[in-house]
Amino acid sequence: MLEVLRxxxxxxxxAKGLLEQIIINRHALKNxxxxxxxxxxxxxxxxxxxxxxxxxxxxxxxxxxxxLVLAVQNQDNTLTQAxxxxxxxxxxxxxxxxxxxxxxxxxxIRFS
Numbered sequence: 001m002l003e004v005l006r007x008x009x010x011x012x013x014x015a016k017g018l019l020e021q022i023i024i025n026r027h028a029l030k031n032x033x034x035x036x037x038x039x040x041x042x043x044x045x046x047x048x049x050x051x052x053x054x055x056x057x058x059x060x061x062x063x064x065x066x067x068l069v070l071a072v073q074n075q076d077n078t079l080t081q082a083x084x085x086x087x088x089x090x091x092x093x094x095x096x097x098x099x100x101x102x103x104x105x106x107x108x109i110r111f112s
Contacts, residue, residue: 001032034105037098 005028013023055072064083071079102109 001028004028004032007031034102037101066076071089 005024010023010028014020049059064087068080068083070076071083
């Protein structure tokens with residue numbers, strides 16, 4: 001955030017006479033959050049998007065991993081398929097939310 005506040009467009013917004021709250025909320029915060037979302041998605045740091053970006057983290061959710069292991073051991077194919085579909089669905093949805101968040105934070109990013 002400190003780096004973004006030193007950018008030229010922030011100085012220009014201040015020179016135009018915009019309120020500091022508008023400058024921070026509309027200009028600085030969005031641009032400061034983009035690297036945070038990117039790092040959380042790829043490195044797995046302990047924040048909201050990182051908690052859902054790694055598939056291995058889903059198995060730490062209150063016994064889902066243990067239930068999947070038991071389902072495989074007991075050859076319960078229906079339960080195994082249901083748990084895999086649950087994990088995949090959550091993973092895909094959270095990645096979709098992060099991608100939409102990218103587009104919202106940086107309008108230069110366009111999905112084709």
